[in-house]
Amino acid sequence: MAMKINRRAILKGMAGAAVSLPLLECMLPARSSTAQGAPARYAILFAGQALGCDNYAKNESRIDGQSVTEGGHYIADTNYGRGFALTTPLLPLQGMENDFTMVSNLAIPFNANSSDGSAVPTAGAYRDFHGGGCSPLLSGTRSTSPEYVCNGITSDQVIAELNAGQTTHESLVVRSQPGFYVSGYSFAGRQYISYGPGGGRNARIEAQASPQVAYRSLFTGFVPDGDDDAARFDFELRARGSVLDLVLEKRAQLVNNVGRADQERLERHFDEIRDLENRINALPPVVGGQCLVPPDPGADPPIGGDHDGGGTGSVTAGSGYSDEHTRSRVFADLIHMAFVCDLTRAASLQITAFQSHMNARPIADSLGMLPGTVRPARWASVGGDLHEVGHNGDPNNRGQIPSAGLLQWHISHYAYLIDKLRSTPEAGGTVLDNSVIIFTPEAGHGLQLNDGISQNQTHSVENMVMLMAGRAGGLNPGEHVNGNRAHPATVLIAAMQAAGYQGNTLGEVSL
Numbered sequence: 001m002a003m004k005i006n007r008r009a010i011l012k013g014m015a016g017a018a019v020s021l022p023l024l025e026c027m028l029p030a031r032s033s034t035a036q037g038a039p040a041r042y043a044i045l046f047a048g049q050a051l052g053c054d055n056y057a058k059n060e061s062r063i064d065g066q067s068v069t070e071g072g073h074y075i076a077d078t079n080y081g082r083g084f085a086l087t088t089p090l091l092p093l094q095g096m097e098n099d100f101t102m103v104s105n106l107a108i109p110f111n112a113n114s115s116d117g118s119a120v121p122t123a124g125a126y127r128d129f130h131g132g133g134c135s136p137l138l139s140g141t142r143s144t145s146p147e148y149v150c151n152g153i154t155s156d157q158v159i160a161e162l163n164a165g166q167t168t169h170e171s172l173v174v175r176s177q178p179g180f181y182v183s184g185y186s187f188a189g190r191q192y193i194s195y196g197p198g199g200g201r202n203a204r205i206e207a208q209a210s211p212q213v214a215y216r217s218l219f220t221g222f223v224p225d226g227d228d229d230a231a232r233f234d235f236e237l238r239a240r241g242s243v244l245d246l247v248l249e250k251r252a253q254l255v256n257n258v259g260r261a262d263q264e265r266l267e268r269h270f271d272e273i274r275d276l277e278n279r280i281n282a283l284p285p286v287v288g289g290q291c292l293v294p295p296d297p298g299a300d301p302p303i304g305g306d307h308d309g310g311g312t313g314s315v316t317a318g319s320g321y322s323d324e325h326t327r328s329r330v331f332a333d334l335i336h337m338a339f340v341c342d343l344t345r346a347a348s349l350q351i352t353a354f355q356s357h358m359n360a361r362p363i364a365d366s367l368g369m370l371p372g373t374v375r376p377a378r379w380a381s382v383g384g385d386l387h388e389v390g391h392n393g394d395p396n397n398r399g400q401i402p403s404a405g406l407l408q409w410h411i412s413h414y415a416y417l418i419d420k421l422r423s424t425p426e427a428g429g430t431v432l433d434n435s436v437i438i439f440t441p442e443a444g445h446g447l448q449l450n451d452g453i454s455q456n457q458t459h460s461v462e463n464m465v466m467l468m469a470g471r472a473g474g475l476n477p478g479e480h481v482n483g484n485r486a487h488p489a490t491v492l493i494a495a496m497q498a499a500g501y502q503g504n505t506l507g508e509v510s511l
Helices: 088-093 131-139 155-162 211-219 227-239 248-256 260-282 324-340 361-366 386-390 400-422 488-498
Strands: 010-012 018-020 041-047 060-063 066-069 100-106 172-175 286-288 346-350 435-441 464-469 479-482
Touching (some): 041 488, 088 400, 155 346, 155 488, 361 400, 435 488
Parallel strands (some): 041 435
């Protein structure tokens, strides 16, 4: 019979110094086997970006000051059915064509003749983008004001309620973009994509924007929720350092006050302790099957400073970027292992916020070099922030190609997560076989919501697209489906049903 050790077991060192043991299998309570059927998981990944640029058709761009007419860059510029070609935004999904379905030509209704809140149709958008499209997109419930708030429960929280009490964490809600980045402004609700029952301000679920804190909350059970707790948490992190490092000063004093033979004996002893520490740190902390405690992601990347918001001239180098690439990868790792270990069955990852002002240049300059991204054959860097790229903030690089490259970067994190899930065996298949993973951009590309007149606009709830990966509930991915102007919430309902939801509604939308 295997020995059980309390999960808080520590190694004691000199002068009271201590180092925590890694989380080992014998420290954890037994978890039920999934051999007779794995649980269904649900995740939604969000990109604060539209599918094109203002006043540019789906095949039009301006690269290095030259006009370009070229197809294959708009995300849905491909045939319907199976065997559809991957467009520029979808290139990170090469080799996974049979693992996801793309549903395009989705639309949220709105009243083109009135901007009065009482005139918004069922499950419709209020005529003031960006906030006006938030509620119907995520909760299937109409918006009646420009406020960034969902007026109903969101799909991830429906699944969280469905699995309440069955996992350690009801849901995992995380966000890669830690700051709004525009001087003098705040998120003002743009940072929320998860809402509990009933929706509204009081139902907002705060996303964890620190990969380190998210890691610790999942794998040590400690969640700092105030200044005192955060300080205590920081102390615990530092206390997990090497015993020898913590007692370095006293160690030196001791060695200097003994004879040569004792010095050699002590150094051998310290070397043995260091070797023991290294061997302990190298132990693979297997919990069971494919469930592993992931490596500590280390300190969070520094948070970038603010800028003036806008195009190339107002977004300075070094501002508006907090290495969202690394943050998104860590969060994807945590969602993957939280699903594998059945710590939660519902997750949301907001890669960038609504109306994101993240600096676009670090992504654009590194496209094709950042892991999982593919540099288009015709490409130039693009300046400004993500929001202003859609509004042609860079005079020399505009239109579909720059938009497609930045959308591809968002989708690379989606591809990274589903590839990890499909590479993890489980119950005769893979974890992806028992999951449904949604990707949704914030906006489409078409008739402008704000005026109901202008075409080829980013402030649009027409021609919207969602991706749905996984085979939970018998899903059969691998198609490009024409949504025929169906509400985006219909895709979410189908995904929720695949994850075990017995209803057929989300907010004001029914399937």
